[in-house]
Amino acid sequence: MPSKSLRILIADEQHFNRMKIERLFNQLDYFRVAPVQSFEELLNLVEYGCAPFDLLVINAGLAHGKLDLLDFCLDNEQLAHALIFDGQCAQLPVIAACERHKVQVSHALLPDLATVQRLMAIVDRPRPLVGTVISVR
Template sequence: MSNKSLRILIADEQHFNRMKIERLFNQLDYFRVAPVPSLEELLTLVEYACEPFDLLVVNAALAGAKLDLLDFCLDNRQLDRVLIYDGQQTDLLPIPACGQQKVQVSHALLPDFASIQRLMALVDPRLPFVGTVISVR
């Protein structure tokens, strides 16, 4: 059973991308998802949050040249885990998922169901389907 109290933040300028990623989380029974369209909103939510976010899923291009996204995520105590996708846009080297690492960088244009499922196995170890594949239509 998934941990319904996990707080997930999705940051991408494209509405379609935010909604697609949110639906992937919903398929895994996660519904405390906050999608944000801009760097400014992301920074505001993270800075003024009463408690840390369990997961941030962010498009690397969102920060542009305004912010070193990798350093921001590594140094921020308000973010427990982070997936930066489309890392090729900003020349970030891929960092694969690992139990101890706070930040994962992917060159994929968008995370797919399998990558979200693997990520959530690290974020929410109570999941019953760790190691199994669920088909999605």
């Protein structure tokens, strides 16, 4: 069952792309989605936000070479996970979705439903209950 508290940030210049990606998350019952259209908006939300984002889904071309997007996602404590799509345009290597990687890079022009499902299986894993004692006899 999806966690209703996950915060998802979608960053793409194209309104149609942002809406299409947001609908993929909505199909999977994730509704706390914030779409932004510029890198400046992204920086404002990430740097000045009160709580970290659980996932950033970003078009690799959005940074326009202003910074190393891969390093930005890896080093930013306000981002728990990231998916960089259209990574070929920024000459980024493909990094497949797995639990060891905080950042995934896809060369696909847009993420599809299967990609989002695989990603959310990592991002929205069940967390163990804190303070629960289980006795085994």
